[in-house]
Amino acid sequence: MRVRTVAAVLALVAVALGVHLRPVAATPRPHSKVTCTTPAPTTAGGYQAMFDAKNDLGWSGGDQAASLALPGGRVLWLFGDTVQGTEAPTGGYDLGTRMVHNSFPVQDGGCLTAVNGPDRAEVIPNASNGDWYWPQSALLENGKLVVFSTRVRRTGLRSMDFRTVGTD
Secondary structure: OHHHHHHHHHHHHHHHHOOOOOOOOOOOOEOOOOOOOOOOOOOHHHHHHHHHHOOOOOOOEEOOOEEEEOHHHOEEEEEOOEEEOOEOOOOOEOOOOEEEOOEOOEEEOOEEEOEOOHHHOOOOOOOOOOOEEEEEEEEEEOOEEEEEEEEEEEOOOOOOOEEEEEEO
């Protein structure tokens, strides 16, 4: 059942990204549909500015980045732990900010659009036992998005109390 759930969510993400798959019932929706007129970054500073500009409830930062070129010149970014919320000018985060275990922003030119799971949750949902997934890499195979992820389990109450328990 777990494999079907993850496969269904990845299929939904693929549809949201414009990758051709068979029809599905529901599709994660990007948080904002923006027509990007900003050119794609070409320098480290340009990429930093692009990511800094994405500061909203859909995505405002993440770790453990990987990327995948998509059809049409877009780029799928895969992140592990992700902050969803606006960063205040003081450097903290505004009310309503939260963290999820993975996210997949899509780059079009120099703009990012957040793609999240239902209710802004993880794109790859947590397992029923509480394990979560950190995406490591992805590929497109015959029009299907395939994401390789590390499965992680909490081992205590502190923030660094976790261990990897496999790959899916």
